[in-house]
Amino acid sequence: MKYRTLGNSGLVVSEVALGTMQFGEAMQMGGLGQEETNEMVKFALDHGINFIDTANVYSLGESETLLGNALKDVREDIVLATKFRLPMDEHLIHSGVTRGNIMHSVEKSLERLQTDYIDLYQVHSWDPYTPIEETLRAFDDLVKQGKVRYIGLSNYMAWQAATALGIQEKEGLEKYVTAQMYYSLVGRDLEDDFMSFAKYHNMGILVWSPLAGGFLSGKYDRDNPPPEGTRFAEAGQFVPFDIEKGFQIVDTLKEVADRHGVSPARTALAWTLSRENISSVLIAARKLEHLEDNIKAVDLELTDEDIQQLDEVSDRGVPYPRWMVLQQAMAEDPRAKALEPGKFKDGGPWEDLRFKKMPLEGE
16 A cells, blocks of 8 residues: 555545445445445455545445444544535534534534544535634634544535635634545546645645546446446436546546556556545445455556546546636746746647647648
């Protein structure tokens, strides 16, 4: 196993973390019971994983309960993360990121996980009905009380994360150290804005669904639909993407994987691990052989050619204002080549559009 620091903190975590949505039956995302949970957790720990992520809403608390039972004897040896925000019942005051629901949710999670503290407590998404200051002060209180050691966000837009971080810095509150976000070869939207924000503030990105709900496992294609019993077949296309473009990406993924004699899934995970500001990539499986294959992604060294090939087939274009930022900062500003020469060894990260030759009619 290889390790990285958790965002802007000194906490050391494994490059891949064990995701736990498959624990429990309520969400129909895996249906693993206590025996299978125990076996999978032990397997992960034996292979060097020291970081496990869950959420109170996973199977409506069952995932946390199963995980708490599995970790009773090793709790102090692992980094344990959970999330809250989504409703666990129909009571209105048990929704959102209000002070009341934060305090209520953390106590319930501590009870289910059978622990006195949570290493990383994350808000599952933005709450448009609660003042952000209320949320941030409650989080700060949890850290001061010792119930939570670090805090993180999930599924925020860049402006939302920037707003929160700005308030935390101004008011001297505990700051978010991580952002748990969706990112994959068929879903590179994070690159448009959020990644540059995270890099600037040294906020570690925790990647969820790096295989796009199993699509990038390469097990099925245009002529081979998802077989019954697979996560993709049961849950549908959980993350949206252009399916035809996705098949093109899988074709290239298989080509790169064949060059290394490994699975497409392992290759897709290795590509994700090669990106900037990634603290850890969440992997989840229902079978130990799949988990083992995913873990081995940390040892797969993709070549520059491999990464370029995968980048090109999955490229979705550069939206405004990012292309203008790159144009002025990397193509027109002479300081770029002087200060960051390594970025220009292959021509540079952006073509100067002012001097790009446009094709003549008929060419």
